[in-house]
Amino acid sequence: xxxxxxxxxxxxxxxxxxxxxxxxxxxxxxxxxxxxxxxxxxxxxxxxxxxxxxxxxxxxxxxxxxxxxxxxxxxxxxxxxxxxxxxxxxxxxxxxxxxxxxxxxxxxxxxxxxxxxxxxxxxxxxxxxxxxxxxxxxxxxxxxxxxxxxxxxxxxxxxxxxxxxxxxxxxxxxxxxxxxxxxxxxxxxxxxxxxxxxxxxxxxxxxxxxxxxxxxxxxxxxxxxxxxxxxxxxxxxxxxxxxxxxxxxxxxxxxxxxxxxxxxxxxxxxxxxxxxxxxxxxxxxxxxxxxxxxx
Amino acid sequence: xxxxxxxxxxxxxxxxxxxxxxxxxxxxxxxxxxxxxxxxxxxxxxxxxxxxxxxxxxxxxxxxxxxxxxxxxxxxxxxxxxxxxxxxxxxxxxxxxxxxxxxxxxxxxxxxxxxxxxxxxxxxxxxxxxxxxxxxxxxxxxxxxxxxxxxxxxxxxxxxxxxxxxxxxxxxxxxxxxxxxxxxxxxxxxxxxxxxxxxxxxxxxxxxxxxxxxxxxxxxxxxxxxxxxxxxxxxxxxxxxxxxxxxxx
Numbered sequence: 021x022x023x024x025x026x027x028x029x030x031x032x033x034x035x036x037x038x039x040x041x042x043x044x045x046x047x048x049x050x051x052x053x054x055x056x057x058x059x060x061x062x063x064x065x066x067x068x069x070x071x072x073x074x075x076x077x078x079x080x081x082x083x084x085x086x087x088x089x090x091x092x093x094x095x096x097x098x099x100x101x102x103x104x105x106x107x108x109x110x111x112x113x114x115x116x117x118x119x120x121x122x123x124x125x126x127x128x129x130x131x132x133x134x135x136x137x138x139x140x141x142x143x144x145x146x147x148x149x150x151x152x153x154x155x156x157x158x159x160x161x162x163x164x165x166x167x168x169x170x171x172x173x174x175x176x177x178x179x180x181x182x183x184x185x186x187x188x189x190x191x192x193x194x195x196x197x198x199x200x201x202x203x204x205x206x207x208x209x210x211x212x213x214x215x216x217x218x219x220x221x222x223x224x225x226x227x228x229x230x231x232x233x234x235x236x237x238x239x240x241x242x243x244x245x246x247x248x249x250x251x252x253x254x255x256x257x258x259x260x261x262x263x264x265x266x267x268x269x270x271x272x273x274x275x276x277x278x279x280x281x282x283x284x285x286x287x288x289x290x291x292x293x294x295x296x297x298x299x300x301x302x303x304x305x306x307x308x309x310x311x312x313x314x315x
Numbered sequence: 316x317x318x319x320x321x322x323x324x325x326x327x328x329x330x331x332x333x334x335x336x337x338x339x340x341x342x343x344x345x346x347x348x349x350x351x352x353x354x355x356x357x358x359x360x361x362x363x364x365x366x367x368x369x370x371x372x373x374x375x376x377x378x379x380x381x382x383x384x385x386x387x388x389x390x391x392x393x394x395x396x397x398x399x400x401x402x403x404x405x406x407x408x409x410x411x412x413x414x415x416x417x418x419x420x421x422x423x424x425x426x427x428x429x430x431x432x433x434x435x436x437x438x439x440x441x442x443x444x445x446x447x448x449x450x451x452x453x454x455x456x457x458x459x460x461x462x463x464x465x466x467x468x469x470x471x472x473x474x475x476x477x478x479x480x481x482x483x484x485x486x487x488x489x490x491x492x493x494x495x496x497x498x499x500x501x502x503x504x505x506x507x508x509x510x511x512x513x514x515x516x517x518x519x520x521x522x523x524x525x526x527x528x529x530x531x532x533x534x535x536x537x538x539x540x541x542x543x544x545x546x547x548x549x550x551x552x553x554x555x556x557x558x559x560x561x562x563x564x
Contacts, residue, residue: 175428176427190402
């Protein structure tokens with residue numbers, strides 16, 4: 021296998037890690053399930069693609085702007101959807117994913133079904149990034165987000181996130197404005213997903229609506245849950261293991277997705293808190309039914 | 316008055332959980348709320364803490380009207396509370412549980428809370444409070460691992476970390492052993508000596524009588540008696556509410 025192959029796999033793993041880490045802020049730290057993370061990844065990718073191809077903006081400006089755009093949409097969507105909790109929030113965010121994808125697909129401005137192409141590779145001082153340099157860029161951004169997550173865990177905001185995840189009513193009684201902090205988690209997580217989208221667009225150079233569909237949201241959630249929600253190591257381990265699995269199991273040809281799926285099922289049966297995690301994903305849909313019967 | 320309720324009502328549809336309660340509490344005193352199951356004690360409690368907005372009536376605390384304010388604001392004004400069913404932050408460590416309320420200043424400015432973190436002073440304060448409620452040495456455990464009695468004590472430490480002017484305890488003795496109850500009574504007495512004002516929901520009459528300066532008895536959402544513990548225990552209306560009416564032969 022060529023070096024090029026390894027670099028592309030490396031970049032892909034970096035992007036998965038970034039998605040998993042950003043989801044970890046919303047679902048791991050703040051405990052808000054989301055099934056629509058890919059939508060914000062897509063918003064970032066489209067923002068960056070449009071800004072560079074249509075507006076002629078430079079990648080280094082488009083990158084932070086895709087963070088801001090995704091975060092802004094995350095804020096608006098958060099305002100509307102954080103009124104619901106748990107299973108209902110999961111389903112609302114799933115709906116948002118479908119809406120955003122349709123928006124990209126049916127709006128001619130976004131290239132419709134043809135998508136957007138010719139997205140330029142970033143350049144710095146006249147040097148155009150090849151895959152080696154791009155891998156370096158993704159590695160730097162991933163490291164920065166890892167450090168940010170670690171920092172966030174220790175701040176008052178990180179403490180507030182985990183408190184409201186464990187018990188909203190008790191968080192309120194301790195002076196935490198639960199809605200405001202949920203919104204912050206949403207803004208940070210969706211913004212970072214948008215930033216990752218920009219990195220993806222300039223890596224792959226051609227994007228279309230299908231890249232940002234619901235299956236990707238599920239994949240990213242599976243990574244964070246598999247590795248262990250609420251920890252940086254967990255988010256990374258999940259992204260690396262599940263990101264690599266399809267490559268490693270390539271020799272199994274048609275059966276590789278079977279093995280991949282089996283891995284997930286076994287994990288959730290024997291260690292529901294994930295490989296390195298302390299936090300379980302709490303969706304109460306099934307638990308609530310018998311509880312209601314008891315009165 | 317430090318805490319004053321005027322005609323507070325809380326109705327859920329047709330259910331009048333709290334139906335026109337007046338209450339007064341002076342600074343430094345302990346008020347007991349007692350009454351049979353379903354009397355509306357916890358609902359009244361939650362209405363004071365801002366969990367529920369009163370259907371009618373007004374609540375004043377320390378010279379401010381607090382009825383209608385959200386619970387996070389009420390906490391910020393200095394009302395700390397514990398819950399009837401333990402609500403510790405289960406997946407956080409014991410120490411972190413007591414750190415949380417110390418971030419009060421930052422929770423009003425989320426932007427700053429993103430850059431500031433609890434310092435050694437906050438951790439030291441948390442350790443002192445944990446020691447005080449008898450949880451020294453358990454700082455590193457996950458709160459969910461603690462026994463029920465320990466979780467209740469952790470909730471008290473957490474409420475105290477808020478530096479409350481008023482501490483509200485909802486059935487703090489439920490499910491505790493005799494020995495644990497004695498430890499709790501001693502702690503509350505200590506806090507009273509330091510001048511902390513408290514409201515206590517208590518089923519155990521002996522405990523309520525020992526701790527409270529004044530007791531208010533609720534039944535079906537209404538105040539049926541109020542007075543010193545010894546007066547309350549003799550009050551025929553109270554005995555009737557608890558034991559039912561004597562049947563005529």
